[in-house]
Amino acid sequence: MIDLPTGAGRPPLVAVAHGSRDPRSAATVTDLLDVVRALRPELDVRIAFLDLSAPRLGDVLVALHGEGHRDAVVVPLLLGSAYHARVDVPGAVTEVLRRCPDLTVRIAEVLGPDPRLESAALRRLAEAxxxxxxxxxxxxxxxxxxxxxxxxxxxxxxxxxxxxxxxxxxxxxxxxxxxxxxxxxxxxxxxxxxxxxxxxxxxxxxxxxxxxxxxxxxxxxxxxxxxAAPLGNDPEVAEVVLHRYADALARPAAA
The missing domain is CATH 3.40.50.1400 (Rossmann fold)
Incomplete structure (x- = not known):
């Protein structure tokens, strides 16, 4: 069971993917987040992208601020900790914090490595x-x-x-x-x-x-x-998203 805070202590989860001109990509990310919501229907889950697709991460965070939220957790839907995770995501968050200095943002770790991703990839192979x-x-x-x-x-x-x-x-x-x-x-x-x-x-x-x-x-x-198909909306991938969210809540927010 994934331990999450309850009530007012549960900030929105902003899941940010890379983005693609291929519409199948955004559709697959949307399907994955539907599984995340099914696992935790009480959690406010938003979709965002770094590039090539909308909505962009900065726009989603600013919109949350405009709705009255003062806390958010960004979960990068990235399988490895490379340039997008190390530079693009923090950079987008920093730009938002300059505009919304009273917004608290925590950036979760990327999805991989994680044994559940391996399990999902093997399951896709078995399905094929x-x-x-x-x-x-x-x-x-x-x-x-x-x-x-x-x-x-x-x-x-x-x-x-x-x-x-x-x-x-x-x-x-x-x-x-x-x-x-x-x-x-x-x-x-x-x-x-x-x-x-x-x-x-x-x-x-x-x-x-x-x-x-x-x-x-x-x-x-x-x-x-x-x-074999991409990892997509596999339930174990959704579980990793929620675990990254929960782990981020225990770490300091971006300054």
Missing amino acids: GVLPGDPGMGVVLAGAGCSYPPANEAVAEVANRWSSGAGWAGAVAAFAASAEPDVPAAVRRLRAAGARRFALASWFLAPGLLPDRVTDQLLDADPDAVL
């Missing part, structure tokens, strides 16, 4: 028909990739755990941009390990340009590859 114990299967765990190595290493650690414990020919992390290996290189590694069939596991929250890129690359390598 890929189960542990198939020695001919090679799994590509595809993420966005970034210039901050620890974020990429966190994805690689997940793939390494799967490679050693799932009974597949192997599992290799691959990245859509800014990091190595890419999907073709991951497929070559898996072929060398004995993989005869391939599956794409998604380390993306929602569909969009980068997930489509890695999907196309895997299908170029194996037109019969199995494709």
Whole structure:
């Protein structure tokens, strides 16, 4: 059970995603937040985006202030702690606090790493028909990739755990941009390990340009590859959102 404050001590949860020109992305984030609301119907949950989609994070926080709220918790719907989490989210909050100095904002940690995200990714694979114990299967765990190595290493650690414990020919992390290996290189590694069939596991929250890129690359390598859906509205992802919110309430607010 997730312990949350009650009554007046429960500030709104502002879930902020990156944003995308692909309408499937915002729709998937909306579905995820519907699950969050179903888990905690008494909680005020708002959606926001950093870029490319509306409403923007700053606009949502200013609107909350205009409604009379003086506290809010921002939960980044980001799977790793890279540039968007380390720079963009705090920067947007700082701009709002300059305009609304009596607003208290706490910024939660990003969603990953968390065992529940791994569980959700494996569940998406199972939904696509890929189960542990198939020695001919090679799994590509595809993420966005970034210039901050620890974020990429966190994805690689997940793939390494799967490679050693799932009974597949192997599992290799691959990245859509800014990091190595890419999907073709991951497929070559898996072929060398004995993989005869391939599956794409998604380390993306929602569909969009980068997930489509890695999907196309895997299908170029194996037109019969199995494709798992992004993490999306999985209940365990929603639980992580709520846990990040609860943990943030115990930390100092942004100044």
